[in-house]
Amino acid sequence: MQYKKTILRLLLILCPASGIAQTTYLPQGDKQDILLERLEIKSKTDTILNFSKIRPFSRRSIFVKEINLYELASHPGTNDPGLANDMGLAKQLAMSRVDMYNLKSSVLNNQEWIGNAPGEVRPTEFSSKKPIWKSFYKTPANLYEVHVKDFDLVLNPVIQYVVSKEKNNDQSLFLNTRGLILRGKIANKIGFSAYLTDNQERDPAYVQQWISDRNAVPGNGLYKTFKAAGGVDYFDARGYFTFNVTKYIDVAFGYDKNFIGNGHRSLFLSDFGDNNLFLKLNTRIWKINYQNLFMELNSGTIRVGDQLLPKKYAALHHLDVAVNKWMNIGLFEGVIFGRKDHFDFGYLNPIIFYRSIELQNGSYDNSVAGLDVKANIAHRFQVYGQLLLDEFKLSEIKAGNGWWGNKYGIQIGAKYIDAFTIKNLDLQVELNRVRPFTYSHVDSVANYTHYNQPLAHPLMANFSEIVGIARYQPAPKWLIKAEAVYYKQGRDSSAQSYGSNIFLPNQPPYRIGDYGYSIGSGWQTNVAYASLLVSYELRENLFLELFGVYRKQETKTPPITSVSTTIISFGVRWNMHRREFDF
Numbered sequence: 001m002q003y004k005k006t007i008l009r010l011l012l013i014l015c016p017a018s019g020i021a022q023t024t025y026l027p028q029g030d031k032q033d034i035l036l037e038r039l040e041i042k043s044k045t046d047t048i049l050n051f052s053k054i055r056p057f058s059r060r061s062i063f064v065k066e067i068n069l070y071e072l073a074s075h076p077g078t079n080d081p082g083l084a085n086d087m088g089l090a091k092q093l094a095m096s097r098v099d100m101y102n103l104k105s106s107v108l109n110n111q112e113w114i115g116n117a118p119g120e121v122r123p124t125e126f127s128s129k130k131p132i133w134k135s136f137y138k139t140p141a142n143l144y145e146v147h148v149k150d151f152d153l154v155l156n157p158v159i160q161y162v163v164s165k166e167k168n169n170d171q172s173l174f175l176n177t178r179g180l181i182l183r184g185k186i187a188n189k190i191g192f193s194a195y196l197t198d199n200q201e202r203d204p205a206y207v208q209q210w211i212s213d214r215n216a217v218p219g220n221g222l223y224k225t226f227k228a229a230g231g232v233d234y235f236d237a238r239g240y241f242t243f244n245v246t247k248y249i250d251v252a253f254g255y256d257k258n259f260i261g262n263g264h265r266s267l268f269l270s271d272f273g274d275n276n277l278f279l280k281l282n283t284r285i286w287k288i289n290y291q292n293l294f295m296e297l298n299s300g301t302i303r304v305g306d307q308l309l310p311k312k313y314a315a316l317h318h319l320d321v322a323v324n325k326w327m328n329i330g331l332f333e334g335v336i337f338g339r340k341d342h343f344d345f346g347y348l349n350p351i352i353f354y355r356s357i358e359l360q361n362g363s364y365d366n367s368v369a370g371l372d373v374k375a376n377i378a379h380r381f382q383v384y385g386q387l388l389l390d391e392f393k394l395s396e397i398k399a400g401n402g403w404w405g406n407k408y409g410i411q412i413g414a415k416y417i418d419a420f421t422i423k424n425l426d427l428q429v430e431l432n433r434v435r436p437f438t439y440s441h442v443d444s445v446a447n448y449t450h451y452n453q454p455l456a457h458p459l460m461a462n463f464s465e466i467v468g469i470a471r472y473q474p475a476p477k478w479l480i481k482a483e484a485v486y487y488k489q490g491r492d493s494s495a496q497s498y499g500s501n502i503f504l505p506n507q508p509p510y511r512i513g514d515y516g517y518s519i520g521s522g523w524q525t526n527v528a529y530a531s532l533l534v535s536y537e538l539r540e541n542l543f544l545e546l547f548g549v550y551r552k553q554e555t556k557t558p559p560i561t562s563v564s565t566t567i568i569s570f571g572v573r574w575n576m577h578r579r580e581f582d583f
Contacts, residue, residue: 022060022185022186022188022189022190022191022242022243022244023058023059023060023061023191023242023250024059024183024184024185024191024192024193024242025056025057025058025059025193025242025252026056026057026059026062027056027181027193027195027576027577028056028257028271028577029576029577029578030056030577031102031105031541032057032062032102032105032106032109033055033057034102034426034471034473035099035102035103035106036049036052036057036062037052037415037417037426038099038417038424038426040052040376040382041376041379041380041381041382041415041417042094042379042380042417043376043379044325044326044376044377044378044379045325045326045376047322047325048061048062049062050322050325050326050328050374050376051284051289051320051322051328052262052374053260053261053262053289053318053320053328053330053372053374054258054259054260054282054289054291054318054320055258055259055260055271056257056258056259058250059110059113060113062106063106063107063110063113096418096423096424097475097476098423098424098473098474098475098476099424101476101477102476105141105540107126108126108139108140108141108540109141109142109540109541111126111139111141111142111145111147111154112145112147112152112154112183112184112185114126114147126139126140127139128140140539140540141156141540141541142154142155142156143155143156143157144156146184150186150187150188151184151185151186151187152184152185153182153183153184154182154183154184155180155181155182156180156181156182156541156575157178157179157180157574157575158177158178158179158180158181158195158196158197158574158575158576159177159178159179159572159573159574159575159576160175160176160177160571160572160573160574160576160579161174161175161176161177161571161572162174162175162547162569162570162571162572162573162579163569163570163571164204164567164568164569164570165567165568165569166204166205166565166566166567167565167566167567168565169204169205169565171202171228171229171230172202173202173203173204173567173569174200174201174202175199175200175201175203175571175579176199176200176201177197177198177199177576178197178198179195179196179197179198179236179576180195180196181193181194181195181196181575181576182194189243189244190241190242190243191241191242191243192239192240192241192242193238193239193240193241193254194237194238194239195236195237195238195239195256196235196236196237196238197235197236197237197576198235199220199232199233199234199235199236200226200231200232200233201226201231201232201579202226202228202230202231202232203230203232203581204549204551204565204567204581205565206551206553206563206565206581207581208230210581210583211223211232214452214453215452216274216451216452216453217232217234218272218453218458218581219271219272219273219274219579220234220236220274220275221234221274221275221298221451221452221453222234222451236275237255237275238254238255238256238257238275239254239255239256240252240253240254240255240256241253241254245281248283248284248285249281249282249283250281250282250284251279251280251281251282252278252279252280252282253278253279253280254277254278255275255276255277255278256275256276256278257271257273257275257276258271258278258280258293259271260291260316260318260332261372261384261386261411262372262374262382262384262413263384263386263411263413263430263432264413264428264430264467264469265411265430265432265456265457265458265465265467266386266411266456266457267370267386267388267409267410267411267432267434267456267457268316268318268332268334268370268372268386268388268456269293269316269334269455269456270454270455270456270457270458272453272454272457272458273449273450273451273453273454273455274298274450274451274453276295276296276297276450276451277295277296278293278294278295278296279293279294279295280292280293280294281293281350287321287322287323288319288320288321288322289319289320290317290318290319290320291317291318291320292315292316292317292350293314293315293316293317293318294313294314294315294316294343294347294348295313295314295315295316295450296311296313296343297311297312297313297314297336297449297450297451297455298310298311298312298450298451299311299312299338299444299445300444300447300449300451300452300503301452309451310338310445311338311339312336312337312338312339312445312446313336313337313338313339313343313344313347314334314335314336314337314455315334315335315347315348316332316333316334316335317332317333317334317350318330318331318332319331319332326375326376326377327373327374327375327376328373328374328375329371329372329373330371330372330373330374331369331370331371332368332369332370332371332372332386332388333367333368333369333370334367334368334369335347335365335366335367335368336365336366336367336441336446336447336448336455337364337365337366337446338443338445338446364446365446366441366446366447366448368388368389368390368439368448369388369389370386370387370388370389371386371387372384372385372386372387373385379417380416380417380418381414381415381416381417382414382415382417383413383414383415384411384412384413384414384415385410385411385412385413386409386410386411387408387409387410387411388408388409388410388434388438388456389407389408390407390408390409390437390438390439391405391406391407391408392405392406392407392408393405393406401515401516402515402516402517402518402521403514403515403517404436404437404499404506404511404513404514404515404517405437405514406435407435407436407437407438407439407440407461408434408435408438409432409433409434409435409438409457409461410431410432410433410434411430411431411432411433412430412431413428413429413430413431414428414429414430415427415428416428422472424472424473424474425470425471425472426470426471426472427468427469427470427471428467428468428469428470428471429466429467429468429469430466430467430468430469431464431465431466431467432457432463432464432465432466432467433463433464433465433519434457434459434460434461434462434463434519435461435462435499435517435518435519436461436462436490436498436499436500436517436518436519436521436522437461437462437499437502437506437511437517438461438462438499438502439454439455439456439460439461439502440461440499440502440503440504440505440506441505441506442505442506442507443505444503444504444505447502447503448502449502449503452503454502458583459487459489459500459583460500460501460502461499461500461502462489462490462491462498462499462500462519462520462521462522463487463488463489463490463500463519464487464488464489464519464520465485465486465487465488466485466486466487467483467484467485468483468484468485469481469482469483469484470482470483477536477537477538478534478535478536478537479533479534479535479536479537480532480533480534480535481531481532481533481535482530482531482532482533483529483530483531483582484528484529484530484531485527485528485529485530485582485583486526486527486528486529487526487527488519488520488524488525488526489520489524489525489526489527490518490519490520490521490522490523490524490525491522491523491524491525492504492522492523493522493523496510496511496512496522497510497511497512498517498521498522498523499511499517499521499522500522522557523555523557524555524556524557525553525554525555525556526553526554526555526556527551527552527553527554527583528550528551528552529549529550529551529582529583530549530550530551531547531548531549531550531580531582532547532548533545533546533547533578534546534547541574541575542572542573542574542575543572543573543574544571544572545569545570545571545572545573545578546568546569546570547568547569547570547571548566548567548568548569549565549566549567549569550564550565550566551564551565551566551567552564552565
């Protein structure tokens with residue numbers, strides 16, 4: 001086909017400029033994440049895709065890789081020397097019809113990387129047949145775009161409207177989001193992105209209870225009451241800019257979310273909570289990817305009117321090493337500290353272990369460390385895991401007396417691509433266990449939180465959880481996703497902290513006694529959650545979705561309670577992520 005021949009021309013245009021060009025990142029929940037996960041596992045040994053623990057993903061890195069693979073999959077016999085590095089990889093991928101559709105969609109959604117070399121004319125094969133007023137939707141993916149010398153701009157609307165019905169709930173449940181998202185590049189040296197939405201929603205009863213308990217909207221922060229009880233109104237504003245220090249070091253500064261890990265959850269840093277101000281340095285060279293992340297956070301507080309919220313700070317770094325072509329091992333370290341509205345500059349050192357600085361400061365701050373591993377096996381499987389260490393004593397672990405200070409968490413997971421030889425059926429299973437008091441601190445400031453929400457796992461601590469996900473794309477444009485979550489958590493009583501609420505200080509009088517703490521200690525609560533999503537892409541990035549949820553919560557220790565609910569939702573989503581509450 002003509003557009004397949006064009007891919008090779010695009011590649012030759014793209015490759016000379018890609019090594020020095022600046023990048024932006026894929027937004028949260030972008031549909032390209034599915035494709036990237038599949039490509040990484042199918043390839044097994046790719047030197048770019050295998051560095052997948054750090055999210056959001058760089059458009060520059062992934063798009064060059066995807067366009068190479070698309071051309072080679074479309075033309076298996078090509079001998080172009082510019083594609084030599086990926087020829088063997090393309091032969092292993094066995095791309096399905098759905099994968100090829102998703103690859104082409106990725107090209108449509110990254111137009112700023114096409115035709116940027118001096119003297120090149122932008123190809124027209126990916127242009128819309130009938131642009132609106134000759135200025136809008138020149139390509140199927142973007143409302144408005146500009147690609148001229150030294151400047152690229154892409155602008156899109158953001159819309160999501162969902163109506164829901166919950167069993168035994170007479171309230172009208174809905175989500176109404178409107179806004180815009182833009183990104184661009186200046187002179188191939190500076191990248192920029194912004195996401196702005198106005199949101200009103202009334203969520204299911206269990207989410208309303210979470211908002212009441214935490215005084216925050218999941219995934220966001222400040223809100224106002226909207227109309228009748230249970231409704232919230234909030235503004236979600238994110239933005240950042242990026243630039244290259246050298247061809248090996250990228251710098252990003254802005255207000256957004258970050259994620260570290262390969263799992264559905266992360267025990268290091270997740271994108272579950274509110275946005276935060278950050279400075280990110282990412283160094284990729286040889287077999288190493290090293291990221292430094294410095295963040296300004298808000299301490300837990302109940303906001304009353306307009307007031308300046310107390311600040312705290314975090315410094316995290318993660319080293320990811322490709323020990324061979326299919327396995328990566330990573331080291332993680334972080335520290336949360338409270339100062340009176342200033343950063344401790346000792347933590348700006350990008351190399352030294354933060355624990356040593358924390359000890360020099362009097363061992364007052366909250367430091368954590370971790371180890372992670374990820375391996376791609378047989379072009380079908382990925383196994384991954386995280387071990388988080390907050391505090392522990394080996395002698396106390398051996399004693400088995402449930403010492404409160406043994407604070408750690410573990411994650412073990414696996415993914416199976418094209419399961420049982422069914423193309424585009426992907427399965428995932430994940431186990432997460434976090435001991436009581438993990439992430440907490442001696443005061444209520446330096447805990448591992450931001451704006452009344454956890455920085456890592458949404459369940460905080462003192463829980464054992466298993467997650468199962470099945471994702472199936474039977475044809476282009478269609479997605480069916482089933483998810484099941486079951487967890488046991490020991491929640492706090494009114495008189496004693498059992499270590500699940502990490503916002504509470506982990507010292508007396510909140511904690512009573514030093515021993516007898518295990519996962520499930522306290523007010524034992526079991527939760528079963530199951531969901532089913534059927535999604536159809538009506539046009540590029542515009543989805544019609546039917547979503548069902550079943551959730552049951554039971555307590556096994558007095559006071560005994562049992563609550564179950566069913567929610568059915570129908571929605572329209574355009575250029576933004578889905579909002580799910582799988583906790």
